[in-house]
Amino acid sequence: MTEISAFSIDPDTAMLIVVAAIATYFTRIGGYVLMSSMKRIPPRVESALNAVPAAVLTTLVAPPFIYGGWDIKIAMVVALVVGLRFPGLTILAVGWAAVMAARYGLGLGA
Incomplete structure (x- = not known):
């Protein structure tokens, strides 16, 4: 063995x-x-490179939002609203707190 x-x-x-x-x-x-x-970077290549961050963000956010439970959906919406005003670490902390509140406070999700 x-x-x-x-x-x-x-x-x-x-x-x-x-x-x-x-x-x-x-x-x-x-x-x-x-x-x-x-x-010189051709304009089409520059446009494609400018679209990469949005495409990557979409591929990371869309599947959990679509297939995740209500806890994930609530946390993502809360993080989006907070993200309109505050920086990244704050978004992370508030999103985490929102998913924990949804899971353990409201009994949603995993």
């Missing part, structure tokens, strides 16, 4: 991590090399 410790790792998992790290590195360095080789 083989003994499993907290520091043991499956060779396939280790290979997957290494390959993913290499792919991530080449993707990032490839974008840098491509952008630095241009003398």
Whole structure:
């Protein structure tokens, strides 16, 4: 019987991590090399790059809002309203407090 410790790792998992790290590195360095080789960024490329933050935020927020429970929905709406006035750490704290209040105070969600 083989003994499993907290520091043991499956060779396939280790290979997957290494390959993913290499792919991530080449993707990032490839974008840098491509952008630095241009003398001027074309307007369409600049427009696409300006849309990236909104697209990333949407992919992170939309699935939990759509498929999550009412606790998540309430916390996201509260965080959105707070985010219109206060900085990021405050949004995080208020969103966390809202989801905890919804879960344990109102009995919603997980």
